[in-house]
Amino acid sequence: MFMLKAHRRSFSGGVHPPEGKHLAEDRAIEPGPATKELAVLLSQHIGAPARPLVKKGDTVTAGQAIGECQGFVSAPVHAPVAGKVKDIALQPHAVLGRSLAVIIEAQMQTPPQPPAFVRPAHFDPAAYTSAQIGAAVREAGIVGMGGAGFPTSVKIQPDTKTPKEVLVVNGCECEPYITCDYRVMLEWTDQVLTGIQLARQACGATRVFLAIEDNKPRAIEHMNASLARLGLASDIQLVPVKTKYPQGGERQLIRAVLQKTVPTGSIPPAIGVVVSNVQTTAAIAEAVVHGRPLTHRVVTVTGEGIARPGNYYVPIGTPVQALIDHCGGRTKDSARVVLGGPMMGIAAADLSTPITKTGGAVTVLTARQIGKGATQRPTPCIRCGRCVRVCPEHLCPTKIAHAVKNNLMDLAVQYHVGACMECGCCTYVCPANVDLTGYIKTGKIYLARQKKKMPA
């Protein structure tokens, strides 16, 4: 039993929702739709939105910067295709509601093709300085592509106070249904591994781990073989971790891989750890080796409510509707379109919402998959404590949710509402069908507004 535990590294708490990976995991990355109009949002990351560099009527070339950094924690955005700036206007944004975007009318409508990546023979990351890598990553507008969207250049810059000793590359993809990182690991292996080497060179980490959930044996096998092929087996340690949601949460991953704890309210660099998503490392390699900005990403279009699930190479700014049409449209029983996966994704009512750098999936769910959450009213909390037992951060979700519901924000703070990462495990298990995560999110927004960090 103890042996088993040691081999299946994990964290305490968590849930096992239906994985749904079978829908798209065997679909190779294909070119996405050729869209006439792309809306490139200026805010696709944590931090200050980019400032537009073009105006209405300008012509832009593919890869041209169309928005520049505004502040230290920020990222530029680039035109994915050549064309004309049709407008700079508010567009639906998955998180912010509405946000400014550069709308580009594409010159030619050709399906997007991923450019070839050539790993230089005898590649040596030491040929680049940390500053060079950081600058290239910043110019390319790379942000964390796993979902949070923290500017990568800031994340991988070295720190003299608390040296970034460990780099954990996140290939868990614990979110159900999504398979884009899995396909990237299988098909873009050279980019991923080259990017890991560069990220390590940039932040000065002495140890590097690549964590993959053990429900992806093919990825683990393939990565092991590739590490051996490139002679990196001694540099990068592959760590299979237990398949459990939210294994890919960075705090949970650090717990599983390093048995270390990130203090509440802090971030991994505080304990000298950097966590980066595999697709982000692939983008780093593209940016540093070939000087390509981040203008496309792999998006999984999946779910029981879509005709042809698959993984697509998609220009950033493509409207969700175009992707859905490209995959044969929604089925008759489709009930909800989620940007992201079923556990943490955001339900979209407006399908003109554009794909962003952080949006790895469009999941179309049917009423059956959504379950009682869509149809049944909540019943009283019976204090069964299931939410407490599954909370990966060891919080007391029912207490926080009821405090928020009754507008007792002091109590919510006492129960550490701010430490919640909104993974959704509590809502998932709640037999009373209480939207615990929803209340907690509301409470966090409410508190942020009280502190005037967020506009009303």
Add this chain to the structure above:
Amino acid sequence: MIETISPDLSIGFAPHARKALSTQRIMLDVILGLLPAVFAAGLYFRLHGLLLIAVSVASCLAAEATCNLIRRKPNSLWDLSAAVTGVILALSMPPALPLWAVVIGAVFAIAVGKMVFGGLGANIFNPAMVGRAFLTASFGILMTTWTVPATIDSALAPVAPTNNIMDIRTQATPLAWSKVAIKDANGARIYNERHPLWSGLFGEKAGSLGETSALALLVGGLYLVIRRIIGVHIPLAVLASAFVFATVTYLISPDKFVQPFYHLTSGALLLGAFFIATDPVTAPLTVRGQWIFGILIGSFTMLVRVVGEYPEGFMYAVLLANSVRPLIDKFVRPVPVGGVPNV
């Protein structure tokens, strides 16, 4: 822009998936877990035993429906929590209790034990125990009249003085015996000789409807644990603390106190450890809190059994622990993984 919104799509907070487990299903599982004990009640106390259970459940449901009507609240019978209260209340009744008495107990349990607090999830005390406490206080003799199980050969002389108030054959419960034993020098030894272990296991002894058969309760309890309806912490804490308490008293004076095993299999300890103390509404939220809660119940039960005036103290132990439960939840909170932040 509004016209781009698709009206056929639903929205909602993440997660967009729910586990197929409802309060109703949990309550149904508790009822299923109680079925072996219900079967044992039918076996040993025949028709009247089953009637008591049926009347108790019906009264609980009727009381809940009436309260909902008065409070203008939606119907809540289908969450089955009232039915669970009904079964547990009946199983904690003496087998020969008149039906009208259990009706009073059931109505009190639901109306005063649960609905006045706001219904399911809001009550402080276990409703079934509130109903039982009310009956014990009101009808002392009826509530301590213990029928001999129907399977015991009527030719055998009763092992204790009979009580003819209700014109039925009665017998002292094992715990009443152990009480006698404390006062009588050789009582415990005689008791231990007369009562083979298996009588406690199968339930061929006097006691409340559902508490006599340890085997039935263990089977039902195990079902709940396997189905993950209850955690093992509370039953384990209750039984282990009671066992330790009983072992200590037995070691101090084996002549005065009965063997620890008898304490575990007699009285309401097994029924309570698996089905009453584990009522989620009235138990602490955290595992650490549940250990404290269980130990409190186990040791207080034994305290009443050993030094109190009553032979059995489980009901009072549960009510006492229920009353300190908010305090336990206040002080025993889960600590965030990353420690308490310095704000």
